[in-house]
Amino acid sequence: MQSGGMPPTAFSALELSRFLRERFGFAGFRGLQEPVVQAVLAGNDVLALMPTGAGKSLCYQLPGLLFPGVTVVISPLIALIRDQVRRLQALNIDCLAVMGSTEMNATLSQAESSIRQGQTKVILTSPERVQIPSFLQWLSQCLPPQGLSLIVIDEAHCISEWGRSFRPAYIALGAMRDQYPDTPVLAMTASADQWTRKDILEVLRMPEESIIRSSFNRPELFYRVAHSNAPWRSAIGYLQRYHRASPAIFYCKMRQETERLAQLLDCYGLHARPYHAGMEATARYETEQWFLDAETGVMVATIAFGMGMDKPNIRLVAHVGLDHRVAAYYQETGRAGRDGQSSDVLLMLSNREHQHLECDDGSGLEIALNDREAEAKAQFGAFLKPRQCRRIALLAGLDEIFDGECNACDFCNPNHHAMPLVRENASKWTPK
Ligand code: ADP
Numbered sequence: 445m446q447s448g449g450m451p452p453t454a455f456s457a458l459e460l461s462r463f464l465r466e467r468f469g470f471a472g473f474r475g476l477q478e479p480v481v482q483a484v485l486a487g488n489d490v491l492a493l494m495p496t497g498a499g500k501s502l503c504y505q506l507p508g509l510l511f512p513g514v515t516v517v518i519s520p521l522i523a524l525i526r527d528q529v530r531r532l533q534a535l536n537i538d539c540l541a542v543m544g545s546t547e548m549n550a551t552l553s554q555a556e557s558s559i560r561q562g563q564t565k566v567i568l569t570s571p572e573r574v575q576i577p578s579f580l581q582w583l584s585q586c587l588p589p590q591g592l593s594l595i596v597i598d599e600a601h602c603i604s605e606w607g608r609s610f611r612p613a614y615i616a617l618g619a620m621r622d623q624y625p626d627t628p629v630l631a632m633t634a635s636a637d638q639w640t641r642k643d644i645l646e647v648l649r650m651p652e653e654s655i656i657r658s659s660f661n662r663p664e665l666f667y668r669v670a671h672s673n674a675p676w677r678s679a680i681g682y683l684q685r686y687h688r689a690s691p692a693i694f695y696c697k698m699r700q701e702t703e704r705l706a707q708l709l710d711c712y713g714l715h716a717r718p719y720h721a722g723m724e725a726t727a728r729y730e731t732e733q734w735f736l737d738a739e740t741g742v743m744v745a746t747i748a749f750g751m752g753m754d755k756p757n758i759r760l761v762a763h764v765g766l767d768h769r770v771a772a773y774y775q776e777t778g779r780a781g782r783d784g785q786s787s788d789v790l791l792m793l794s795n796r797e798h799q800h801l802e803c804d805d806g807s808g809l810e811i812a813l814n815d816r817e818a819e820a821k822a823q824f825g826a827f828l829k830p831r832q833c834r835r836i837a838l839l840a841g842l843d844e845i846f847d848g849e850c851n852a853c854d855f856c857n858p859n860h861h862a863m864p865l866v867r868e869n870a871s872k873w874t875p876k
């Protein structure tokens with residue numbers, strides 16, 4: 445197989461910064477972008493663990509431009525592929541999205557010559573596509589002489605979270621790796637506890653040394669857990685008091701809840717839309733676009749919404765109800781404050797959930813749950829119980845020891861943004 449098309453020369457730090465400025469319009473690299481880019485350009489495998497909003501896309505876009513061959517990006521959702529295509533086009537980087545079966549025929553044969561001539565720099569696709577033998581066969585036939593330069597797995601935690609359940613194609617990504625053993629692999633995620641990291645390295649056959657991780661601390665986020673007899677109304681009250689004029693996301697556990705809560709928000713005169721995986725693809729797309737463009741407004745969604753979304757000014761991410769692992773919670777709440785401005789993260793529990801939590805001392809966990817689930821539950825429990833700084837507990841769940849100044853959680857700074865009171869009979873609301 446053709447593989448491993450390396451850049452013609454090594455690049456000095458100065459040359460890379462100049463390229464970054466001229467081609468991407470950024471004054472400098474952020475966080476660990478530069479070491480990741482350097483390692484990838486040197487032909488090494490990298491598992492980049494960087495927080496949401498850190499600028500992971502650039503870590504493949506920049507090498508993708510400098511490599512003489514093609515970069516293949518594997519992404520879990522059509523919405524994400526579309527978003528990346530939009531961003532690549534804005535940067536004038538020629539790319540091709542391979543999503544559905546129709547593309548396999550007409551569009552692909554049209555695109556072949558442009559790939560072969562090295563014009564198309566990036567091909568974006570899903571793990572399911574990669575799993576189809578005819579796709580890899582097609583790819584190998586139309587690669588330019590410089591070959592496949594880089595394989596990128598965006599949102600790589602999906603390997604661990606979904607690979608073993610409903611998306612086995614994620615596990616099969618190892619086969620692509622085997623087919624192109626000399627092509628470096630860049631896996632990127634903002635969510636990787638020890639189990640997830642292990643799964644990613646194993647499936648992609650990457651050595652432990654390929655991990656480049658930055659701190660996961662998001663100092664601009666204020667973490668709060670609250671409880672009330674009317675958690676929906678309390679969350680709405682909080683939004684009304686502190687974030688009425690900004691975009692917000694409310695996460696619910698059930699599809700039906702998203703619709704009811706959006707209705708309730710509407711009764712309060714707040715513009716809100718529900719979003720869940722049961723909606724038609726076009727309605728989902730339309731709702732995503734509405735939210736991306738919205739100056740204010742609340743997206744009321746299940747966790748089907750938000751992965752990889754680049755909306756900088758979300759000021760509140762509120763979860764209503766309890767159902768979490770630290771890594772997933774961190775990922776979802778990380779959608780707030782991507783522009784680095786102070787933003788709020790609220791987990792709103794019912795009084796019942798809260799009481800249950802107070803009584804649960806964690807004993808007996810190991811009987812019902814396997815190690816991974818038991819540890820995940822214990823870690824999230826440590827975040828929920830207000831006996832220590834929430835930031836310390838949250839980051840501990842991502843294997844990070846936080847010993848800095850927090851001052852941005854309800855344990856360390858209880859006077860920040862008091863929870864508004866809600867009416868006694870508030871929980872009796874029924875939808876129109
Ligand atoms: P992630 O995938 O890590 O969540 P993205 O790749 O979506 O983050 O980037 C988040 C935002 O940061 C984007 O709007 C991107 O244009 C911007 N960005 C990336 N790198 C830089 C940089 N070096 N300087 C300024 N902005 C950057």
Ligand code: MG
Pocket residue numbers: 500501598752
């Ligand atoms: Mg991303």
